[in-house]
Amino acid sequence: MTEILVLVDHLDGAVRKPAYELLTIAxxxxxxxxxxxxxxxxxxxxxxxxxxxxxxxVYVVDDAQLxxxxxxxxxxxxxxxxxxxxxxAILITSSGEGKEIAGRLAIKLESGLITDAVDVQAxxxxxxxxxxxxxxxxxxxxxVTTGTPIITVKPNAAAPEEVAGAGAVEQFAATVSDAAKxxxxxxxxxxxxxxxxELTEAAIVVSGGRGTGGDFSEVESxxxxxxxxxxxxxxxxxxxxxxxxxxxxxxxxxxSPQLYIAAGISGAIQHRAGMQTSKTIVAINKDxxxxxxxxxxxxxxxxxxxxxxxxxxxxxxxKG
Amino acid sequence: xxxxxxxxxxxxxTADWQFESDNTVDRVSVDxxxxxxxxxxxxxxxxxxxxxxxxxxxxxxxxxxxxxxxADAVRKALQMGADKGVHVVDDAIAGSDAIATSLVLAKAIxxxxxxxxxxxxxxxxxxxxxxxxVVPAMLAERLALPQVTLASVIETQGAQVxxxxxxxxxxxxxxxxxxxVLSVTDQSGEARYPSFKGIMAAKKKPFDTLSxxxxxxxxxxxxxxxxxxxxxxxxxxxxRTAGEIVTDEDGSGAKALVDFLAGKKFI
Ligand SMILES: Cc1cc2nc3c(=O)[nH]c(=O)nc-3n(C[C@H](O)[C@H](O)[C@H](O)COP(=O)(O)OP(=O)(O)OC[C@H]3O[C@@H](n4cnc5c(N)ncnc54)[C@H](O)[C@@H]3O)c2cc1C
Ligand SMILES: Nc1ncnc2c1ncn2[C@@H]1O[C@H](COP(=O)(O)O)[C@@H](O)[C@H]1O
Numbered sequence: 001m002t003e004i005l006v007l008v009d010h011l012d013g014a015v016r017k018p019a020y021e022l023l024t025i026a027x028x029x030x031x032x033x034x035x036x037x038x039x040x041x042x043x044x045x046x047x048x049x050x051x052x053x054x055x056x057x058v059y060v061v062d063d064a065q066l067x068x069x070x071x072x073x074x075x076x077x078x079x080x081x082x083x084x085x086x087x088x089a090i091l092i093t094s095s096g097e098g099k100e101i102a103g104r105l106a107i108k109l110e111s112g113l114i115t116d117a118v119d120v121q122a123x124x125x126x127x128x129x130x131x132x133x134x135x136x137x138x139x140x141x142x143x144v145t146t147g148t149p150i151i152t153v154k155p156n157a158a159a160p161e162e163v164a165g166a167g168a169v170e171q172f173a174a175t176v177s178d179a180a181k182x183x184x185x186x187x188x189x190x191x192x193x194x195x196x197x198e199l200t201e202a203a204i205v206v207s208g209g210r211g212t213g214g215d216f217s218e219v220e221s222x223x224x225x226x227x228x229x230x231x232x233x234x235x236x237x238x239x240x241x242x243x244x245x246x247x248x249x250x251x252x253x254x255x256s257p258q259l260y261i262a263a264g265i266s267g268a269i270q271h272r273a274g275m276q277t278s279k280t281i282v283a284i285n286k287d288x289x290x291x292x293x294x295x296x297x298x299x300x301x302x303x304x305x306x307x308x309x310x311x312x313x314x315x316x317x318x319k320g
Numbered sequence: 321x322x323x324x325x326x327x328x329x330x331x332x333x334t335a336d337w338q339f340e341s342d343n344t345v346d347r348v349s350v351d352x353x354x355x356x357x358x359x360x361x362x363x364x365x366x367x368x369x370x371x372x373x374x375x376x377x378x379x380x381x382x383x384x385x386x387x388x389x390x391a392d393a394v395r396k397a398l399q400m401g402a403d404k405g406v407h408v409v410d411d412a413i414a415g416s417d418a419i420a421t422s423l424v425l426a427k428a429i430x431x432x433x434x435x436x437x438x439x440x441x442x443x444x445x446x447x448x449x450x451x452x453x454v455v456p457a458m459l460a461e462r463l464a465l466p467q468v469t470l471a472s473v474i475e476t477q478g479a480q481v482x483x484x485x486x487x488x489x490x491x492x493x494x495x496x497x498x499x500x501v502l503s504v505t506d507q508s509g510e511a512r513y514p515s516f517k518g519i520m521a522a523k524k525k526p527f528d529t530l531s532x533x534x535x536x537x538x539x540x541x542x543x544x545x546x547x548x549x550x551x552x553x554x555x556x557x558x559x560r561t562a563g564e565i566v567t568d569e570d571g572s573g574a575k576a577l578v579d580f581l582a583g584k585k586f587i
Pocket of ligand 2: 357
């Protein structure tokens with residue numbers, strides 16, 4: 001079976017969940033090979049984790065020479081591994097960085113690229129992807145027709161399956177051109193951990209909008225009572241109430257949780273684009289005409305300042 | 321200094337979008353406009369120019385690839401303050417994917433560069449239609465330039481560029497030396513509206529309409545038939561069935577919501 005390359009999304013060696021999802025998808029298409037670009041000292045731990053989710057092979061690229069540069073060196077490393085492995089497909093997480101690596105790689109390999117897949121299945125003559133387009137109003141099935149299919153996959157596209165893989169390590173010495181070192185990271189400030197689940201991975205998301213008036217404490221309390229993540233509309237982010245990393249929508253994150261609760265959010269098309277595919281949608285808004293109510297499974301017309309605290313209290317009581 | 325800003329003409333996001341029988345996006349029957357996300361790119365290009373001062377000769381060229389109507393996107397950029405417009409239009413381009421679009425953009429930029437060197441290419445963070453967010457990276461690869469993307473703050477000093485960006489796991493400062501490809505987010509600051517003066521002045525600004533032949537691209541390298549990927553099927557998402565909506569009265573809303581959540585086993 002042909003190798004399927006998976007670029008491993010990790011944080012300083014700690015493998016992130018989307019990487020396991022990609023390994024699970026890779027198994028449907030061929031033999032999963034993980035590509036770990038990171039610190040040599042962190043590789044052993046990462047390999048152990050990747051093995052548990054079915055990596056038959058792990059290419060380890062020591063990033064000492066490339067980690068302070070942006071995506072271009074990673075695209076070069078992947079190109080060189082692809083030249084050796086002739087993979088059946090290359091899977092990359094659909095993050096800002098992932099898509100840029102994929103974009104450069106597609107030009108280098110003269111190969112087709114599909115971004116933001118929400119599902120990937122084996123088909124006759126290559127993987128068939130599913131994408132959600134036009135603010136989630138259409139689903140589209142597509143296929144790469146030229147070269148090695150390069151597919152960026154959204155988080156939560158598959159439930160990670162634990163399957164033991166051989167995890168054979170191959171140290172890969174990538175050569176990075178000077179041209180690829182043109183853009184350098186001069187400073188980096190890691191985001192403070194909130195202790196809450198990752199927004200794109202959370203099963204429950206509670207989001208607040210302009211209607212919160214700037215006080216997100218009730219939104220946060222409900223999120224914590226339900227064990228969920230906190231999201232926001234752009235209006236809330238633009239007002240400086242919450243960091244941009246919490247923004248849901250076209251220019252923020254796409255989420256597809258089991259439960260999405262929108263409080264004080266009107267439901268503009270750009271916001272919908274990021275949450276429309278949630279399984280269950282709930283809204284609390286004092287305006288019964290708010291477009292968000294067109295999407296909901298359950299809606300409360302009311303003041304969030306009264307409704308949210310009461311819901312939090314009752315949820316906590318029921319759980320207690 | 322020469323700045324090229326890439327602007328795309330897109331169908332209005334609030335319109336009802338459709339697919340054509342060949343599974344490409346219907347760009348004809350829907351009203352279009354300059355992509356709102358590319359307005360931020362025009363704004364930042366103009367700000368870079370303004371910061372250089374009048375003494376530095378800086379030209380901002382707005383470049384668009386697209387059908388006849390796409391000329392409107394270029395014109396809007398001229399009204400905002402760009403100096404020069406370039407529109408690449410050719411029947412053969414219809415249905416092009418990001419790979420082909422980036423080729424046409426790159427060849428057009430190379431042609432501009434042959435007249436006088438291009439120092440900075442500014443793009444939006446994504447098209448508001450097909451929005452893959454890959455054209456800037458592809459363009460950088462084709463032009464063999466560094467890419468500095470998703471900027472929320474841009475600072476230039478001579479040939480040095482520093483940007484700030486809000487990544488998933490960290491806030492980063494990225495540095496690079498011109499020439500580069502830059503992309504900017506909608507966090508980079510409100511885009512200006514064209515003034516009446518700007519609208520009048522735009523009518524007199526240079527505007528080149530180019531065909532594929534003019535930029536040295538073969539018609540066989542672009543368009544739907546050579547796309548590296550193909551859409552096989554499209555399906556409208558079934559409209560969500562209307563849910564239950566209650567009006568809160570003295571705490572009844574919270575109780576009903578909690579019952580709903582419990583019924584769905586979220587509690
Ligand atoms: C190119 C582009 C990209 C964009 N990207 C995004 C994006 O990624 N994400 C995003 O969210 N938006 C995005 N937007 C902005 C979007 O169009 C809307 O402006 C934004 O989503 C509005 O946020 P909001 O719903 O919080 O605010 P509003 O539209 O002002 O709605 C506030 C709501 O709160 C309700 N309310 C007020 N007080 C209370 C109360 N006490 N109790 C209950 N309800 C109350 C009001 O009835 C109202 O419905 C984008 C726009 C553009 C042009
Ligand atoms: N046809 C086009 N003409 C001009 N610029 C474009 C075109 N397509 C994409 N771009 C630029 O590339 C950016 C990202 O586009 P995309 O990769 O399609 O999301 C846009 O914001 C534009 O700046």
